[in-house]
Amino acid sequence: MKANGEHFENGAHLIPVNVLTVKVNESSKIKGTSNPIVISTQGQTLISSAGRGSKLNIDLDYSIPEARSASTDILGKAAGKFTQMITYTVSALYF
Template sequence: MKKSIIITALAFAAIVFTTNQATAQNATAQRTSATTQVNINLSDVISIDPGSVADGSTVEFNYNTAADYNSTQTKKVPKSLIVTSTKSFDVNVKANGANFEKGSDFIPVDVLTIKPVTGGTTTMTGTPSNVVLSTSDQKLISGADLGSSLVLDLEYVIPQAKSSSSDILGKPAGTYTQKVTYTATAL
């Protein structure tokens, strides 16, 4: 009798074990979906893109005739700045020195006005301001909307009032140079 109880218990255990295995195999075989977590990791970015013309270019003003000295000269530079920013931003401009220089001779940087151009290839928003160049950071664009590859065209202007003044007249002939720095700053 003891032997039949043990055989019955073993048979019962075998049935339960086989049923559990079959159920587990059926549950695995019937699974038709899986779940994966996807993360998007963001960092704040503000960048003047490498395609910006202002990055390493030169703007030339030539005074070769009396008419040149007696007129306003304007140089329009499309795609001067291309900015990508994850937040609203300002664009500032400043001269890296107080004068355009040629050896010991100089022309003050305030002969030059830099103007944001609306229309054309410009896609940058915000409030534009014309800037008379100085060594202080000045807002060229205030409160530009965030975006990717936002374009700003610029005009460089030397007004007739400056080109026909002692700021430029009477200076020795030659090329006077100064660097201009643009900075995009997130708000």
């Protein structure tokens, strides 16, 4: 997964994408090795070594960790919708 830009955007108002962390929710039907990922413009693997199946779903949790400086990155920004394209790529490997 990766963000297509460095910021969530609302006109001239910007919030860095790295305020948001994504992790695989325990309710996902896809099981494998996963770790929380801080969103960035660099491609990162969200889950690896997943089992096989055609009707598996992945549930994701999005959060802003307390460690982030909300006062400088988020609070005080203009009200409204901030957007950014996040690309998820799924690859299947067969041996």
